[in-house]
Amino acid sequence: MWARLFGELEKTQWRRNPGRNPLVSRTYRRVYPSRLPVRRFFFEFSESFLIAVRAVWSNKMRAVLTTLGIIIGIVSVTGMATVTNGIEQGFENDISSLGTDVVYIEKWPWMRGPGTKWWEYINRPNITEELAEDLNERSRMVSAATAVVSTARSLKTEHESISSTRIMGLQANYGDVHTVDLSDGYFFTQFDDQGARNVAIIGASVAEELFPFGNPMGKELKVDGNAFRVIGVMTKQGQGAEGSASADWAVQIPFNTFKKYFGTRFRDVSVRAKILPGQTMDDAKDEIRGVARISRGLTVEEEDNFEINEQETLRATIEPIKNAIFGIGIGLTALALLVGGIGVMNIMFVTVRERTREIGVRKAVGARRFTILMQFLVEAIVICMVGGLIGVGLAFPLSMLIGMVLPASLNLSTVLMAFSICVAIGTIFGLAPAWTAAKAPPIEALRYE
Numbered sequence: 001m002w003a004r005l006f007g008e009l010e011k012t013q014w015r016r017n018p019g020r021n022p023l024v025s026r027t028y029r030r031v032y033p034s035r036l037p038v039r040r041f042f043f044e045f046s047e048s049f050l051i052a053v054r055a056v057w058s059n060k061m062r063a064v065l066t067t068l069g070i071i072i073g074i075v076s077v078t079g080m081a082t083v084t085n086g087i088e089q090g091f092e093n094d095i096s097s098l099g100t101d102v103v104y105i106e107k108w109p110w111m112r113g114p115g116t117k118w119w120e121y122i123n124r125p126n127i128t129e130e131l132a133e134d135l136n137e138r139s140r141m142v143s144a145a146t147a148v149v150s151t152a153r154s155l156k157t158e159h160e161s162i163s164s165t166r167i168m169g170l171q172a173n174y175g176d177v178h179t180v181d182l183s184d185g186y187f188f189t190q191f192d193d194q195g196a197r198n199v200a201i202i203g204a205s206v207a208e209e210l211f212p213f214g215n216p217m218g219k220e221l222k223v224d225g226n227a228f229r230v231i232g233v234m235t236k237q238g239q240g241a242e243g244s245a246s247a248d249w250a251v252q253i254p255f256n257t258f259k260k261y262f263g264t265r266f267r268d269v270s271v272r273a274k275i276l277p278g279q280t281m282d283d284a285k286d287e288i289r290g291v292a293r294i295s296r297g298l299t300v301e302e303e304d305n306f307e308i309n310e311q312e313t314l315r316a317t318i319e320p321i322k323n324a325i326f327g328i329g330i331g332l333t334a335l336a337l338l339v340g341g342i343g344v345m346n347i348m349f350v351t352v353r354e355r356t357r358e359i360g361v362r363k364a365v366g367a368r369r370f371t372i373l374m375q376f377l378v379e380a381i382v383i384c385m386v387g388g389l390i391g392v393g394l395a396f397p398l399s400m401l402i403g404m405v406l407p408a409s410l411n412l413s414t415v416l417m418a419f420s421i422c423v424a425i426g427t428i429f430g431l432a433p434a435w436t437a438a439k440a441p442p443i444e445a446l447r448y449e
Contacts, residue, residue, distance in 0.1 A: 045374060052379035055351070056386060066347040067387025069340025070425065074391025074418045075398065076336050080329030081414045082399045087322060102177060103285060104309040105131060105271040105292055111317050124305040125296070127269045129255065132171070134295040135273050141284040144176035145273040147255060149264050153224040155251065160210045166250045167223060169258025177274045185217055185232030188254050196256040200228040204236035205248035223251060226261055281310065337421065340387065341429035348380050348433035359440050373438035380430020381423055388422035 056063045104110075107124050128147075135145035149169040155162040172193040174180065180187050185201065192199055200221055207216045216230045237247050258264070275284045285308050292306055352359070359372060392415055399410035 045378065048371075048375040048378040049382070051375055052382040055379055056382055062347065063383050063386055064390070066343050067340065067383055067390070069336055069338075069343050070384055070387030070422065071340075071391045071394070073333055073337035073340050073425075074388050074422070075394050076329065076333040077418055077421060078392065078395035078410060078414055079398050079402070080326070080333060081417070082395070082402050082410055084322060084326050084329070085411070085414075086402055086405075087318075087325070100311055101275045101277075101281075102310075103273050103275065103281075103288060105273065105288065106307055106309060107268050109307040110309045110313045126265070126267065127271055127306060128264070129171070129269060129271070131292060131295050132271045132273075135271070135288065135291055136173075138291050138294075139273070139287055141276055141279045141287050142273045143276045144173055145271060146171045146174045146177045148174070148270045148272060149255065149258055149267050151258075151262050151267065153262075155206065155210060156222045156225075157210045157220070160212070162206065162209055165206065167258070167262070168250055168252045169255040169262075169264075170252050171255045177272050181235040182232045183235045184215070185230070187232060188252075193254040193256050196260045197254060198226065198228045198257060199231045199254065201232035201234060201252040202230055203234050203246075203248040203250045206251060207233050221251075223253070224261070228253065285310075337425055340384075341425045344380055344383055344426065345429040345433060347383070348376060348430055349436070351379070352376060352433050352437040355437075356440065359437050363440075369438040372440075373434045376434035376437045377427065377430050380434065381426030384422040384426035384430075385419065388419050392418055 105127060107127055108121050132145040132147040135142050139145070148171075151167050152164045153167045155165055170188065172188050172190045175187055182201070183204070187201065188199065191197075200223065202210070202216065202221065210216070210221065211219060216233060219230050221228050221230055234247055234250075234252075273284075273288055275281065288308060289304065292308075293304065296305060298305065362372065395410055395418075
């Protein structure tokens with residue numbers, strides 16, 4: 001039947017219609033030659049796949065040991081992709097709070113590295129809250145500007161304490177620049193700031209640590225020995241790239257209260273300005289630079305003694321680090337996959353040698369070179385897919401471990417990439433053994449013992 005179906009010499013072929021009862025009606029349907037190669041290909045592929053599965057199943061241990069390099073390579077690929085995605089996602093989560101339309105006027109640039117002339121920055125005069133007032137009065141492209149200052153101090157309640165955490169001094173208009181997300185209570189009013197009242201907003205982790213058995217609202221909290229009343233609790237944000245420096249472990253107090261207890265004269269104040277909608281970042285930065293120069297009394301000849309930082313500065317900083325991690329991961333992965341591919345090629349040459357007589361028999365009964373080639377090529381791919389399945393299975397717990405440090409997960413695209421690599425390795429390294437089997441002379445193959 002297959003010889004009749006796949007005959008290549010006849011221009012037109014006829015086959016009995018299986019939809020009719022041949023005892024009742026002798027109707028036939030025409031089989032067009034253009035359909036034969038496609039059907040033959042799928043038939044031969046399915047047969048090769050079944051033969052490959054049986055061969056791998058009969059030598060399970062050998063197949064697993066052969067794919068050890070593939071397994072290591074796939075785990076490396078998925079681990080590298082998970083780490084890279086985790087770093088990028090964690091970084092995006094951290095800088096999302098900075099705002100794409102917010103600029104930071106500060107004493108130091110965010111992007112510092114080898115060759116930075118730190119002595120030029122350390123001698124700059126500190127930024128003060130007066131700059132935020134000048135921006136609010138003079139700038140036409142800024143919707144609001146606010147001053148932020150911070151320090152590290154101890155916290156204590158009647159029964160619990162934290163040795164060191166971040167204390168932030170915020171002005172009342174902080175919510176006009178950054179989103180303020182509170183799970184309970186209210187944010188500082190102008191009265192709280194101007195009156196330098198001892199009120200505080202605490203992070204979710206601080207609330208859990210200092211008030212584990214009750215609502216912290218209205219309770220007393222001592223910041224470096226000074227009593228404050230809790231008026232708000234921030235919504236939990238989760239672990240960020242800065243670890244304990246995230247907002248969950250921060251305590252916010254009014255700016256003037258911070259100034260009263262800790263001072264701002266020798267501290268770096270950060271002035272943050274939100275750009276009006278419809279204004280370009282470059283134009284807004286130019287205007288802010290002009291206002292800042294006037295506010296700080298700079299002449300035309302003098303250089304800026306401040307920095308205007310923005311979100312893109314951090315992106316430019318993290319990009320080389322991400323590329324370096326990706327490059328190292330690619331190198332290690334390529335090495336592991338090369339070793340695994342050589343192992344697959346070696347075992348396939350052994351398989352071809354073991355089944356030389358089978359090859360001769362198949363050729364003697366009419367099997368084509370392409371059929372033999374496909375049989376062993378598919379077997380090499382199946383062996384690599386076995387390694388891929390084991391590698392992906394090991395990658396899932398690895399991604400869970402990485403997720404404990406970084407916001408990472410093993411997504412579908414990474415899994416598909418891993419299996420695509422397995423198919424490519426099986427095809428590349430299985431081609432030479434498969435071609436050796438395909439071109440073997442049938443008479444010599446039948447004589448092989």
